[in-house]
Amino acid sequence: xxxxxxxxxxxxxxxxxxxxxxxxxxxxxxxxxxxxxxxxxxxxxxxxxxxxxxxxxxxxxxxxxxxxxxxxxxxxxxxxxxxxxxxxxxxxxxxxxxxxxxxxxxxxxxxxxxxxxxxxxxxxxxxxxxxxxxxxxxxxxxxxxxxxxxxxxxxxxxxxxxxxxxxxxxxxxxxxxxxxxxxxxxxxxxxxxxxxxxxxxxxxxxxxxxxxxxxxxxxxxxxxxxxxxxxxxxxxxxxxxxxxxxxxxxxxxxxxxxxxxxxxxxxxxxxxxxxxxxxxxxxxxxxxxxxxxxxxxxxxxxxxxxxxxxxxxxxxxxxxxxxxxxxxxxxxxxx
Amino acid sequence: xxxxxxxxxxxxxxxxxxxxxxxxxxxxxxxxxxxxxxxxxxxxxxxxxxxxxxxxxxxxxxxxxxxxxxxxxxxxxxxxxxxxxxxxxxxxxxxxxxxxxxxxxxxxxxxxxxxxxxxxxxxxxxxxxxxxxxxxxxxxxxxxxxxxxxxxxxxxxxxxxxxxxxxxxxxxxxxxxxxxxxxxxxxxxxxxxxxxxxxxxxxxxxxxxxxxxxxxxxxxxxxxxxxxxxxxxxxxxxxxxxxxxxxxxxxxxxxxxxxxxxxxxxxxxxxxxxxxxxxxxxxxxxxxxxxxxxxxxxxxxxxxxxxxxxxxxxxxxxxxxxxxxxx
Ligand SMILES: Cc1ncc(C[n+]2csc(CCOP(=O)(O)OP(=O)(O)O)c2C)c(N)n1
Ligand SMILES: [Mg+2]
Numbered sequence: 001x002x003x004x005x006x007x008x009x010x011x012x013x014x015x016x017x018x019x020x021x022x023x024x025x026x027x028x029x030x031x032x033x034x035x036x037x038x039x040x041x042x043x044x045x046x047x048x049x050x051x052x053x054x055x056x057x058x059x060x061x062x063x064x065x066x067x068x069x070x071x072x073x074x075x076x077x078x079x080x081x082x083x084x085x086x087x088x089x090x091x092x093x094x095x096x097x098x099x100x101x102x103x104x105x106x107x108x109x110x111x112x113x114x115x116x117x118x119x120x121x122x123x124x125x126x127x128x129x130x131x132x133x134x135x136x137x138x139x140x141x142x143x144x145x146x147x148x149x150x151x152x153x154x155x156x157x158x159x160x161x162x163x164x165x166x167x168x169x170x171x172x173x174x175x176x177x178x179x180x181x182x183x184x185x186x187x188x189x190x191x192x193x194x195x196x197x198x199x200x201x202x203x204x205x206x207x208x209x210x211x212x213x214x215x216x217x218x219x220x221x222x223x224x225x226x227x228x229x230x231x232x233x234x235x236x237x238x239x240x241x242x243x244x245x246x247x248x249x250x251x252x253x254x255x256x257x258x259x260x261x262x263x264x265x266x267x268x269x270x271x272x273x274x275x276x277x278x279x280x281x282x283x284x285x286x287x288x289x290x291x292x293x294x295x296x297x298x299x300x301x302x303x304x305x306x307x308x309x310x311x312x313x314x315x316x317x318x319x320x321x322x323x324x325x326x327x328x329x330x331x332x333x334x335x
Numbered sequence: 336x337x338x339x340x341x342x343x344x345x346x347x348x349x350x351x352x353x354x355x356x357x358x359x360x361x362x363x364x365x366x367x368x369x370x371x372x373x374x375x376x377x378x379x380x381x382x383x384x385x386x387x388x389x390x391x392x393x394x395x396x397x398x399x400x401x402x403x404x405x406x407x408x409x410x411x412x413x414x415x416x417x418x419x420x421x422x423x424x425x426x427x428x429x430x431x432x433x434x435x436x437x438x439x440x441x442x443x444x445x446x447x448x449x450x451x452x453x454x455x456x457x458x459x460x461x462x463x464x465x466x467x468x469x470x471x472x473x474x475x476x477x478x479x480x481x482x483x484x485x486x487x488x489x490x491x492x493x494x495x496x497x498x499x500x501x502x503x504x505x506x507x508x509x510x511x512x513x514x515x516x517x518x519x520x521x522x523x524x525x526x527x528x529x530x531x532x533x534x535x536x537x538x539x540x541x542x543x544x545x546x547x548x549x550x551x552x553x554x555x556x557x558x559x560x561x562x563x564x565x566x567x568x569x570x571x572x573x574x575x576x577x578x579x580x581x582x583x584x585x586x587x588x589x590x591x592x593x594x595x596x597x598x599x600x601x602x603x604x605x606x607x608x609x610x611x612x613x614x615x616x617x618x619x620x621x622x623x624x625x626x627x628x629x630x631x632x633x634x635x636x637x638x639x640x641x642x643x644x645x646x647x648x649x650x651x652x653x654x655x656x657x658x659x660x661x662x
Contacts, residue, residue: 066408100441109440116407117440121431127397128432131404131412138360138386138410158427161397168392323442324476326500328576 001218003283014285017059017217019294021051021273023301024075027084028248030302031074031091031105035252039310040091043120044105047075049215049247052272053148053178054079056220060228061146066114066136068129069148071106072178073118076148080113084305094312101315102323123156125149126175130162133171133237144231145173152183154201155192163239167205170236174227175202177241178214184250185258202239214242215272218279247271336520342512344486345375345451348493349413351522353383356411356497362389362398363415363451372417373453373512395421399428399450403502406448407436411497416452419468419506433502434477445500449493454482455509455547456597456645462633465641467597469506469546470604473574479503479528480574482546486516488572491526499528508547529576533585537565540655541585543608544595545571552595554648555655564659574604582608583615590621591658595651600628622658627651 006014028046035044047054054075058067069076077087082098090097091105099109106120116132119125129147136143153159154177166173179198181188188195202209208230212223220242227238245267249256256264280286339347352359361376367390370377380388391398395416402412416422422429433446456465473480481496481503483489489507496503526532534549535556542552549570556566567585571578586592592612594605609624630644656662 068404098441099439099443102441103439107439109436109443111440111443116404116444117436119432121427124396124400124427124432127400127428128404128407130397131401131406132408133404134401135405135408135410138405158396158400161392161394162400164392165394165397165401169389323438323440325479326437326442326445 001216001222001279003285006218006222011285014280015290015294017055017221018276018280018286018291019298020055020079021217021276022294022298023084024051024054024078025273026298026302027074027078027087027305030306031088032252034088034092034306034309040105041093042104043071044091044252045072045250046248046252047072049267049271050178050180050244051075052217052220052276053176053214053242053244056217057146057176057224060221060224062143064114065143066116066129066132066145067148068116068125068132068145069118070122070125070150070153071118071120072150073106073108077108077110077115077118080110080115082108082110082113082115084301085308088305088309089312092309092312093314094309095315095319096308096312100319123149123153123158126153126162127158129173129175130166130171133166133173134169136172137169142232143172144228146176147173148176148178150183151177151179151181151188151192151195151198153177154198163202163205163207163237166237167207170234172231172234173237174231175237175239177239178244179241180244180246182246182250182259185254199239199241208235208238210238210240212240212242214244215270215275217272217276245270336517338515339486339518340512341486341489341507341514341516342373342375344489344518345493345507346377347518348490349376349379352413352497353379353387358409358411359413360387360389360410361413361415362391362402364391364393364398364417366390366415371415373509395425396428399425399433402448402450403428403433403436403446406446407444411447413449413451416450418464418509419452419454420464420466422452422468429472429478429502429504430475434475437501438477446502447500448502449496449505450503451505451507453509454506456629456634457510457641459636459638459641461636465634467629469504469574470596470598472504473577473604475575477501478575480506481528482506482508482572482574484508484511484546484549484570484572485514486518488526488532488570490519491524492528492572495525495528506546510547526572529573529578531578531581532570532572533567533581534570535566535568537567538589539564539566539659540591540593541567541569541582541589542593542595542651542655543569543571543582545574546597548595548597548646551646551648552651555651558648558652559655562656564656566655579611579615583612586612586616587619590619592620593625593627593651593655593658595627595646597629597645599631600626601631603628625654625658627654
């Protein structure tokens with residue numbers, strides 16, 4: 001791709017994408033550090049290597065569009081505009097987290113941003129995405145729903161249920177598969193018949209389908225702009241498969257020693273951030289100074305987020321019973 | 336007061352919801368031109384059209400999941416799972432998502448979703464189609480579980496459920512659709528969620544059930560009355576929230592209690608009732624709290640065997656007699 005291929009983007013837009021990708025990468029580095037220090041507990045699934053997808057895709061949405069995603073959700077949350085502070089605080093289980101510490105890393109939500117949640121039961125969010133799209137259609141609105149999931153989720157029955165429903169009812173939803181070649185530890189080559197032409201699974205639903213280089217932020221963005229416009233105009237659902245790779249293990253607890261070294265090396269060479277940086281440099285859009293400035297501001301933002309999280313208060317004990325129900329307290333109810 | 340069937344009661348509150356609230360739509364298997372597996376939505380599709388009455392694919396997970404998503408986006412879906420047996424295929428959406436999104440989002444999203452489904456044994460449809468899982472759902476914080484036993488309760492409870500902003504399992508009983516009862520005239524009539532119904536009073540024993548078993552307990556009380564044993568009969572009406580105050584107050588008066596339910600004894604909901612009674616009223620008890628529950632078998636098809644496996648007025652009366660007389 002050349003600069004001339006994206007005439008609508010100016011330098012500040014293009015550097016904005018770089019900053020977001022870099023922020024996600026550094027945020028994840030910091031979250032791993034905080035995990036090691038014991039400030040983040042439980043599962044932590046980082047997004048390293050897949051940043052171009054969230055940044056490329058989410059930046060094509062309108063503020064009133066909906067996003068649904070899986071448990072590997074920090075990148076999408078940040079790309080949508082959630083603050084590093086509120087995400088980091090949530091990871092730490094603090095009262096200042098986006099969900100007051102009730103959800104944790106795998107369950108980020110923001111009603112202000114129509115970020116409808118990270119879902120940690122593989123495949124479940126596809127059904128919810130279909131329902132959001134159903135609401136859009138029911139009201140006669142023109143939002144789109146962007147639903148992220150992994151290649152592992154394609155094996156779940158809920159994938160089929162949601163794809164069929166969306167197709168038969170012509171719902172405005174984009175099912176976006178982050179195809180990183182692995183579920184948790186199992187290679188999709190061993191578990192998914194269609195692993196090498198995954199987008200073709202949508203043929204069974206008569207759905208528009210696309211494959212894209214998920215490590216190229218501008219490719220993702222360009223494709224998603226086209227798809228969004230079509231879906232918004234009433235074309236019905238679409239299925240997008242972005243080929244990518246996670247540079248770290250499935251979760252922080254995973255040393256990822258089951259992956260062949262040549263595969264790991266190949267994908268290390270496809271790292272979306274250096275690739276984009278090189279492109280910006282080669283196209284004469286950005287200079288070393290530009291990058292230095294952005295990198296420094298990202299580093300500072302991440303340090304501030306970690307300090308914010310650490311210094312934030314724990315949720316009050318009394319909040320244990322808050323928000324189980326909308327209209328009634330749980331406390332005092334024997335059940 | 337008019338006398339209507341339980342089925343008519345369900346139909347009428349659904350029509351009322353559709354008429355009153357544009358955000359309400361129905362979604363489920365065969366609820367369109369077919370009219371619903373239990374004929375509850377007969378004529379709906381013709382009247383309200385495809386937009387409001389959505390005949391869904393055979394796909395329980397996405398029926399509930401799409402309901403969850405639509406509810407998050409501000410609609411008020413009423414979805415139908417043909418029977419509670421099939422709800423197992425939607426367990427992920429009900430338990431992992433609908434029940435938890437409000438809490439996990441720190442209160443940012445509510446899920447005003449009513450999931451109607453059908454429970455119960457006794458219809459000669461064999462082991463896979465005769466189960467009573469409402470007690471399982473009652474174990475999930477975030478859900479509200481409602482089990483009406485009469486047309487009046489269907490109406491009063493459904494209207495109250497519509498006023499909630501959280502997911503509800505509205506559990507109808509397969510054998511009750513043809514039963515008749517008085518319907519309240521007023522459109523304002525409501526039954527508060529989490530309020531049990533003392534259906535009959537007597538000083539000797541408390542019989543407590545829900546759904547069809549509340550009616551069976553009432554029949555048992557009639558048998559017992561002929562023998563001079565007077566029973567309080569309580570219909571719980573809701574399993575979560577659970578109105579134990581009514582039950583405990585009754586037991587403090589009668590000093591004896593018998594819990595009746597259709598599902599199996601081991602792991603059943605009645606065990607919870609027994610436990611709470613002994614915690615709250617131990618010193619008032621003149622006998623161990625009893626249970627009558629379904630037999631520990633997959634429900635047999637053959638009619639006489641099936642009858643043996645389900646609590647009956649006679650088996651409840653016999654158990655009550657034993658608690659009162661000691662024999
Ligand atoms: C229904 C369900 N089964 C199993 C798991 C455990 N698990 C969590 S993530 C995961 C792998 C999912 O892989 P994929 O969908 O490709 O997403 P990725 O982590 O690669 O982004 C598994 C097996 C789960 N959370 N939910
Ligand atoms: Mg994967």
